Amino acid sequence: MRSRDRSIISPVRQWYRRHGRSLPWRGESDPYRIILSEIMLQQTQVSRVLDIYPRFLRRFPSMRSLALARQREVVLAWRGMGYNNRAVRLHALASVLVERGMKIPSDAASLLELPGIGRYTAHAILSSVHGLPVPVVDVNIRRLLSRVLWRMSSTADMKSEAEIWRTAERILPRRGVYDWNQALMDIGATICTGRLPSCSRCPLGGICASREGMTQAARGTRKSEPGLHGVPNRIYRGRIVEALRRKKGGFRTEVLGREIRPEFSRHDVPWLESLLAGLERDGLVRVRRGRTLPGSRVVLA
Ligand code: SF4
Numbered sequence: 001m002r003s004r005d006r007s008i009i010s011p012v013r014q015w016y017r018r019h020g021r022s023l024p025w026r027g028e029s030d031p032y033r034i035i036l037s038e039i040m041l042q043q044t045q046v047s048r049v050l051d052i053y054p055r056f057l058r059r060f061p062s063m064r065s066l067a068l069a070r071q072r073e074v075v076l077a078w079r080g081m082g083y084n085n086r087a088v089r090l091h092a093l094a095s096v097l098v099e100r101g102m103k104i105p106s107d108a109a110s111l112l113e114l115p116g117i118g119r120y121t122a123h124a125i126l127s128s129v130h131g132l133p134v135p136v137v138d139v140n141i142r143r144l145l146s147r148v149l150w151r152m153s154s155t156a157d158m159k160s161e162a163e164i165w166r167t168a169e170r171i172l173p174r175r176g177v178y179d180w181n182q183a184l185m186d187i188g189a190t191i192c193t194g195r196l197p198s199c200s201r202c203p204l205g206g207i208c209a210s211r212e213g214m215t216q217a218a219r220g221t222r223k224s225e226p227g228l229h230g231v232p233n234r235i236y237r238g239r240i241v242e243a244l245r246r247k248k249g250g251f252r253t254e255v256l257g258r259e260i261r262p263e264f265s266r267h268d269v270p271w272l273e274s275l276l277a278g279l280e281r282d283g284l285v286r287v288r289r290g291r292t293l294p295g296s297r298v299v300l301a
Pocket residue numbers: 144147148191192193197198199200202203204205206208209210211
């Protein structure tokens with residue numbers, strides 16, 4: 001480890017002892033609760049997960065109860081989380097793990113073969129469930145390490161994911177790796193934030209390469225997403241699932257179109273068809289097709 005890398009460890013640890021967030025899944029020993037929290041945290045802010053995690057656990061208190069539920073019930077309980085295909089994958093994961101007697105693999109390659117598990121979640125499980133000394137890299141850690149170790153010229157800049165994974169491996173301390181990962185995540189999420197880093201409060205301010213001279217990125221630099229009239233398709237997908245949650249018998253497609261977009265017209269049918277095809281591929285909806293799309297009926301899978 002380089003001397004610069006070593007100088008990061010002590011301030012991060014000291015900061016975490018005093019300021020680390022108290023979250024219900026930290027220090028948890030039940031693999032189900034850990035895995036649930038990690039899947040909920042993918043692409044979702046902690047504040048939202050804090051609202052929904054206890055409600056979901058009341059509905060499905062164990063991996064077995066989740067595996068035995070119908071997929072529709074799991075998607076219903078996922079309300080408010082967004083990215084509903086995670087609920088489908090979580091349900092599939094629970095079924096596989098219960099079939100295998102709840103044996104959670106202890107190597108990344110086997111974890112990556114399971115539904116809904118990417119590199120971040122695999123490493124988070126290795127660290128949290130098995131206590132193994134592996135790094136995790138989420139967007140907060142990627143941003144933080146990019147800024148501390150390289151001179152970033154704008155708040156939008158970050159090093160590549162591959163580079164940050166290599167860096168996270170290199171700077172990993174020998175002991176207390178679980179807390180180390182949580183500490184980096186907390187500093188990235190609460191201090192070294194995307195648009196307005198609070199450098200004056202930062203434990204790494206004294207050694208950070210980007211503290212001086214990083215300009216604030218102009219608004220609107222995010223990649224534009226596919227959508228309709230300025231609203232991303234991701235939002236419409238969420239609205240479709242939300243509408244179907246409310247109505248067990250589903251909707252005729254034209255009616256569904258108006259549910260998610262009041263100005264829906266026949267010109268929008270091909271667009272709606274492509275959204276429904278994507279949701280069908282993700283296992284979230286079923287389309288009972290009539291001769292034409294407007295005559296079809298859509299229900300939650
Ligand atoms: S000093 Fe500022 S830019 Fe550097 S890590 Fe801390 S918050 Fe981020």
